[in-house]
Amino acid sequence: MKYETLVHILDAICQEAPEGSKRYKPDENDVEKMNQARARAFIHLYLKVKFGLSDFSDRERTITDASEDGGIDAYHIDSETKVVYLIQSKFRTNEKNFEDKEISLNELLAMEIDRIMRGEETGENGVPYNGKIKQLQRDISSIDDIARYNYKIVILANLESVPPNKIRQLCGGYSAEVFNYQKAYQALVLPVLTGTYFTANDIMIPVDLSSKNAGSKISYNVKTKNCDCEITVLFVPVIEIAKIMDKYRNAILKYNPRSYLDLEGKSVNSSIKSTLLERDTNEFALFNNGITMLSDETYINERIGQKNKAQLQVKNPQIINGGQTSFTLSRIYHADKVAAEKDLANKEVLLKVITLLGNDSQENKLQLIDEISNATNKQTPVINADRFSNESFHITIQQMVFENFGLLYERKRGEFSDGIRDGYLSESEVVERNHFWRLYYTANGRIARGFQKRLFQQNEFSGIDPNDKNSFKNLYMAIQVFGAIKGRYRRDQKIPREEYAKVYLYVRIHGEESALDAESIEANMRVVNTAFKLFFSWIESQEGNIAGRRTSVNRKTGEKRVTFSQERYFKGPTFEKDFTEWLTANRALLDSSAREVA
Template identity: 50%
Template sequence: MSKYNILVRILDKIRTEAPATYTVKYARNDADIEKANQARARAFIHLYLKVSFGLLDFTEREAFITDDTMDGGIDGYYIHKESKTIYFIQSKFRTTEKNFEQKRIELAEILIMDINRIMDGEENDENGNKYNGKIRQMMHSIREMDDIARYRYKVILLANIENIPQSKLKYLTGGYPVEVFDYELCYNKLIFPILSGTYFNASDLTINIDLSNKNAGSKISYTVKTEHSDCEITLLFVPTIEIAKVLHKYKNSILKYNPRSYLEFEGQKVNSSIRETILKKSTNEFALFNNGITMLSDETYINEKIGQKNKAQLHVVNPQIINGGQTAYTLGKIYEENITKNVVSIFQEKEVLLKIITFIQENGSDEKKSEKVQLIDEISTATNLQTPVIGSDKFSNDKFHVRIQDLLFSRYGLLYERKRGEFGDGAELGYISRERILERNMFFRIYYASNGEINRSIQKKLFLKNQSSIKLLENLNKLDNFYFGYYCFNQLLKKRNQQSKIEKNIYGMVYAMTRLYKPDSIVDYQDVVSDKISIFPHEWEKFTNTISKSDPRYMRTFLDKRTEQLITTFSEVRWYRSNNFEEDILNFYGTDERIFS
């Protein structure tokens, strides 16, 4: 599945979110391809608003989409109060993969944006035609803002554009700065975040607190000195529904420092226990049974004087959950599944312990930032006890693995799972098949096998052993070998008993197929492997015959009970488990010095 096909799946999923009143604009009958593509074009703007500003509700996003006749060249907008910026969006969705990645927007299409005219309060275009209702509503919203003088304007182009300097782009838009989301940026900054649940960062977070049962006040806090930075630790119980809402909105973006994401399958025991305590208990056993959540913050404020009886508010800046991610994410999933029901009653009177670690820094020097990151790593390692953290998890946030993830997605559309469970949402929602999710150790196994290091491909804990092997990323030819080997491996696996153990011979076959069949163009890899997999067994048999006839080291002698005769046969298992297996393959199929140097 290509990245473009993943995009279309996401857009079609957005279309299904449309209430019945929007049936015409977001037609769900794909038999009418023209209407389906028009609907996807509008959904494309929805995608930008969802990822960039965290607008989860369809109706809320739709209010900012102005794309229609007489829209003044503005397809959508958004008033971002935090950054004091008003964004004007122009979008060009292309209905084929080739056009989406290659076709450029015409400069004349940018010129039709009437931003200056609209911002001057003109309700008609130069020809006297009245702008549509959505544009006039935008004008009204801006006109009613008390602090509009503090705002700046920015144009967003969701389109490919020729290489034009910012100065000339500003000239085309009437003097406004422009940010271009070409096809690559759309894949990396819109699609990937949706798949990994990291599409909207929480810069400021407000949590409501119930004081009715807290005799000693809302919190306990004290200051801790460390060798890296002073910290303030705050302990308090917060309503589980508040954590559920946070995770429903921010998902994995608030778990960036957590060594793993939501463990849909591996964490079933813990997740089921959390679910049962929330869904089947009407009292607050959850506060007793659960170990709680640890959150990092740059600034933390608690106000108990908010004009509401028995209520207080917690405000944190740049929050990140580093422990209790399973708890938080499961609460978010429960909230999401019951959002159309009486969700408040499910969480009522159930609370969870929240520990907030606030960093106290005197300045923002690079040295201090480095010390903060080191301290975060140490805290994360020390606090993750509820679900055991395996060794590999501890290195999941290493820059090297982040770089592998970026490269494999941008070049091949593969999802390298450096953190266990991080693409669970994308798979569950049907955006991607689980086959496109690459388990982190499997990447190294296929990489080494396809590049002739077959003995190395079967070693244990390859993810741990390669936590900083930057050389892996320097040779794109080797990475292309891996990608071809990835298709080979999957096809070979389909021909085997899925329950059988993956032995070293399958990695030898991956290398053989890479040497025999790898074409020049990446786009042909999947088709070539599908075509050659049926004839490969014959090629492999020719190779094994040369070994079985010439090397006595792999012969096995046994007594035939029926004839009581000694029988000597070639043991393929003994051969591929030997240290000579790799050498035999390389001698037969050869190596490319340019690739394997």
């Protein structure tokens, strides 16, 4: 499933190419050309995630993969970190090869890095390098302080059989980083789906001083029980916040209790948008509560050689309040950058930057961040479930279920909306957090708890071991089976509790042996439905005090009437015990039914 998600992302990246691009948009029936397009898109994915290159043409410019490329498939020059990245990529066209097959040592030895960096115009075979490699040479030669730069080789392929020191030797003595299949899934696929792929280190925000009588800012030092802080308050251009949010997306909302929330149906977001776009004046500065941003270091310079201008510098910024404001600004900017420059001109928003000072413990800082978030998120109420979403337990679960099963666990509301909007996945692939836990408990036999609706908000997961792969394997099966069951109901229909019980029966009866394609699930469900009927016939025939059974007396006639409700029975405590007992006694009968279905 993870590989299928990766391929879907690569196909979406190919669609970002200009119209008529046969390299990225070949005939779908031409398997070889499709594979070549995806292989090139895989490099695009790396450049987008690691360096925040959101524009297709910017990435395509630095992809050198072609004949006479000197073994270099792409490059990136990072002027901030002073590193030249040289990329060698080997994409595999099926899941097994992508996860098992390694890049050959000959392909690494084919990288003519020293020769290219020395400015040689031809390869060792005497044939001139292609135009993109010559462009790489020109780009490097134009760097004034190239002596301060380091070189790093990036290998987008599996290379488990070679130790790191040998990899360095194979790469001509240069530092090398290997992105094997596991790292590709965790560091490329999942981040691009959640919009958390490009971390902001330092941001610069220009400030207009022309209408500010008391200077550009107000600063105030605050001592708290957790750590010392400096608060800087100033008005900044909304267009700059829009650009920052569009570039860094959810990566700048790490400590915010919510991720992106779509505009449609969100009254606060719609109100923000209308205030900005329907007025030429700056009422937005009055109406909006502003943005609160965390920073490790904050500087403001009013002497930048421009009249009535200043510059704000923020290190490692994180927005903890005003995420909806920032999000809406980014959507306006992303939809039409030229129009946004005009529509958002001369409009400002209040920015409060909280700089965390000193060398206090990370735990103290996180506690203070949580308290600030709780106190400041008032414009749209933040429910407790949103606050729990950033706990390490949920982060661990999210990473584990994706790594092992390809599941997309939505711990933060709206965190996958970026991937959905970009066409990298569909909404149906995301598992909403309450639904996730209802099926977890159902699949593992705690049916009554699985019936509860707000499990995430209760945040009572102390008994769950994230390392218990079997319980999450049951969950994975339950999600696939429930998806097939749900398809038989209209979107507006409530799913009866008995369907959750059938999911549990499915997991108990079929277990690890079951294939999870649509045809297999349909066939196996026939066995489950048979078991469901037989089991309840047995339960109703039992004597004594059975959960779900009620006896009523007609007051006039004195006649006793016994009724049995499956709904009441599911609420009782004995379903799992009863079913296990029945299943043990009737396993041969069910196996016979399964063979008949097959």
